[in-house]
Amino acid sequence: MATASISNSPSKWVVLPHYAFAAGAFLVLSILLLFSTNAFGGHYFHPKLLTLTHVAVLGWATMVIFGALYQLLPVVLDCKLYSEKLAFYTFGLLGVGTILLAYSFWNFSLGLVLHVAACCLLAAFVLFNINVIQTARKAPKWTIEADFIVTSAIWLLLTGFVGLLMAINFTNPFLPQDHVRYLQLHAHMGMAGWFLLLIIGVGSKLIPMFLLAHPEDTRKLNWSYNLINGGLVFFIFDHLFFRSPLTPLYAALVVGGLVLFLLFLHDAKVLGHRKDMDLGMKQTFLALALLIVPIVLVFLVSTDLGLPQQVLSSLYLVYGLSIFLGFISALILGQTFKTLPFIVWMHVYEDHVGRYKTPLPKDLFNTHLLRWQNISYLLGFLLLVVGVLWRVEAVILAGSIAFCLAAILYTINVFHLLVHKAQHLTPFVYGNARA
Amino acid sequence: METPAPDRTQEVYDVLKYIIDPEIGVNIVDLGLVYDVTITDQEIHVEMTLTTPGCPMSNTITMATEQILLRKFPHRQVTVELVWTPAWTPERISAEGLEQL
Numbered sequence: 463m464a465t466a467s468i469s470n471s472p473s474k475w476v477v478l479p480h481y482a483f484a485a486g487a488f489l490v491l492s493i494l495l496l497f498s499t500n501a502f503g504g505h506y507f508h509p510k511l512l513t514l515t516h517v518a519v520l521g522w523a524t525m526v527i528f529g530a531l532y533q534l535l536p537v538v539l540d541c542k543l544y545s546e547k548l549a550f551y552t553f554g555l556l557g558v559g560t561i562l563l564a565y566s567f568w569n570f571s572l573g574l575v576l577h578v579a580a581c582c583l584l585a586a587f588v589l590f591n592i593n594v595i596q597t598a599r600k601a602p603k604w605t606i607e608a609d610f611i612v613t614s615a616i617w618l619l620l621t622g623f624v625g626l627l628m629a630i631n632f633t634n635p636f637l638p639q640d641h642v643r644y645l646q647l648h649a650h651m652g653m654a655g656w657f658l659l660l661i662i663g664v665g666s667k668l669i670p671m672f673l674l675a676h677p678e679d680t681r682k683l684n685w686s687y688n689l690i691n692g693g694l695v696f697f698i699f700d701h702l703f704f705r706s707p708l709t710p711l712y713a714a715l716v717v718g719g720l721v722l723f724l725l726f727l728h729d730a731k732v733l734g735h736r737k738d739m740d741l742g743m744k745q746t747f748l749a750l751a752l753l754i755v756p757i758v759l760v761f762l763v764s765t766d767l768g769l770p771q772q773v774l775s776s777l778y779l780v781y782g783l784s785i786f787l788g789f790i791s792a793l794i795l796g797q798t799f800k801t802l803p804f805i806v807w808m809h810v811y812e813d814h815v816g817r818y819k820t821p822l823p824k825d826l827f828n829t830h831l832l833r834w835q836n837i838s839y840l841l842g843f844l845l846l847v848v849g850v851l852w853r854v855e856a857v858i859l860a861g862s863i864a865f866c867l868a869a870i871l872y873t874i875n876v877f878h879l880l881v882h883k884a885q886h887l888t889p890f891v892y893g894n895a896r897a
Numbered sequence: 898m899e900t901p902a903p904d905r906t907q908e909v910y911d912v913l914k915y916i917i918d919p920e921i922g923v924n925i926v927d928l929g930l931v932y933d934v935t936i937t938d939q940e941i942h943v944e945m946t947l948t949t950p951g952c953p954m955s956n957t958i959t960m961a962t963e964q965i966l967l968r969k970f971p972h973r974q975v976t977v978e979l980v981w982t983p984a985w986t987p988e989r990i991s992a993e994g995l996e997q998l
């Protein structure tokens with residue numbers, strides 16, 4: 463008989479500040495979007511678009527992922543986080559780096575501030591890697607989820623390194639090829655290497671858990687890992703040294719890996735005992751459905767179809783939008799209300815359970831706000847995509863307003879959760895609890 | 898060592914039904930998390946598990962189990978042992994538990 467250990471959860475001060483910063487960044491992102499409607503008419507290498515992208519991927523997505531991961535890593539790996547102190551330093555460096563980077567891109571001031579920002583971010587990624595790898599080394603059992611998470615952290619570090627090289631290259635050109643080629647490399651390392659692998663690693667553990675399913679066959683996940691990493695490595699080498707027309711093939715490898723992950727989730731859904739999905743899970747499945755957009759577009763933008771340059775530029779913009787403001791944002795909007803209420807509940811009520819009648823995590827946030835957040839988000843995203851494709855600024859503005867509303871509702875709900883305190887608890891009486 | 902009265906054991910299970918898994922919203926007995934209960938005049942021993950190893954709720958649920966039993970049986974010593982074998986699977990959920998999902 464194996465006796466279980468005590469909880470491996472980190473302190474709430476390691477986790478919760480990430481959610482607060484990320485909510486603020488999401489709000490800032492939506493406000494910047496309102497003032498950037500004129501930026502979607504041309505090439506993606508545009509100061510405002512660079513700002514929006516980096517606020518979205520660093521301040522919003524990476525920040526919330528770091529926070530959630532410090533809580534989830536001990537669950538996935540079944541051991542304590544290596545260092546809470548490292549997590550604090552990482553948070554500070556990521557926060558400062560993101561703000562400085564956003565300031566630099568928005569003003570297109572590509573000097574010292576940008577260099578400092580890139581150094582802060584790279585330092586944050588180095589510390590994050592140390593924390594993740596050292597935690598994984600303590601894990602009693604190595605799993606495919608651990609492979610995904612550790613590899614994603616390494617890809618994040620490489621993405622940051624390429625970013626730093628590009629930042630230096632703005633003022634001291636030394637890179638042998640065109641800047642946009644490195645930007646494509648940087649973006650895809652971040653999208654497929656960091657976000658996709660991380661989401662699969664955490665999602666393959668969490669989503670079946672939420673569905674009450676225990677799929678034991680991990681062959682699909684193993685192949686998913688091989689295909690995504692293989693496709694990405696081939697793409698990088700080809701992109702740097704050969705420039706062959708094989709990019710769609712590498713995209714197919716990555717998409718194949720993604721499809722295997724979706725099939726794994728489908729198996730979990732079939733096996734799952736929980737048929738009634740809450741709003742957080744519905745939003746999560748919406749995010750997975752939205753993946754169809756970048757899956758189709760990656761082949762359109764990587765295959766030479768002879769499309770007019772203007773159409774190709776719009777497709778590139780929608781491709782980026784569908785990943786950052788589509789899949790990744792939709793997923794975070796849904797999973798925030800699966801993870802954060804639970805974390806807050808645990809820290810507020812841990813000492814009261816069994817002695818007082820306590821609410822459940824789902825009682826700690828406003829469901830009406832969440833429903834309207836999900837509706838306004840989807841409306842905003844669809845309007846943005848249509849507006850960018852048709853190049854109609856008024857539609858882009860309408861999408862930005864809806865997106866702003868979603869961000870306001872999200873931020874209210876997140877801060878409502880963060881400041882939650884136990885109040886008016888009634889002592890446990892066997893007649894008044896749910897049995 | 899006295900032989901426990903069977904209705905006492907049932908009483909322990911009934912009390913434990915007041916502890917709800919915060920994520921799933923079903924009590925720990927109907928979820929099939931409680932593997933064994935031993936009760937004597939001096940002590941109560943509960944052997945239980947969680948839905949997944951590494952679950953952050955391990956402290957909360959074991960402490961809640963201990964607290965609620967101490968309130969109901971104040972003159973007995975309560976020990977809660979968390980085990981991982983046999984591993985919990987959704988098949989352990991009772992018919993009542995499945996209805997609550």
